[in-house]
Amino acid sequence: MIFEIDENNKVPIYKQIQQQIILGIAQNKISPGDNLPSIRQLSDELSINPMTISKAYALLKEQGYLITDRRKGTMITQPTRFTDTERTEYLKALELVLIQGYLHQETATTILADVTNLLTKYEKEQS
Incomplete structure (x- = not known):
């Protein structure tokens, strides 16, 4: 998944990441079971603070979109x-x-x- 971060946007970067992952799921760009980059890896790719990525991932876990397994990393999960x-x-x-x-x-x-x-639109993309 390619992230597009707009540093001039009023929306905080962690929120931009969170929203893009949720939209990626809705648009079938990423699916349950797909791995996401590690916090450090995504931080390096986007040249942003690891805490920003960590905050986005934590919110997504809390909302039921992500799970983390020490061996498999961070993965998309099917929200309940x-x-x-x-x-x-x-x-x-x-x-x-x-x-x-x-x-x-x-x-x-x-x-x-x-x-x-x-x-x-999203129902069509899901089928």
Whole structure:
């Protein structure tokens, strides 16, 4: 997987890495069982602090996207269903994104169409 880091982006680098891995899974660019580079290796490749990579990987592990095995390294795993707490956090994040669209005068119809189009796109990529 090729990472594209934009140091001028307001999004922190660890978050850019996290988002790119999640999108990579959704777009079938990486699959459960695939290995990711070690923290040190990715740090060297991207010329960024290893702690930044470590933070991204830790968040992805917490969210159920990665597992680490001392012998096999860090691998993509199949995320499980949300726990009640995770679902609550997910709904809060979704609400914030939807409200941002609404505040920028997107109509409910447009927002629903956008969500439907994105879900359809990812369903096609998964099959």
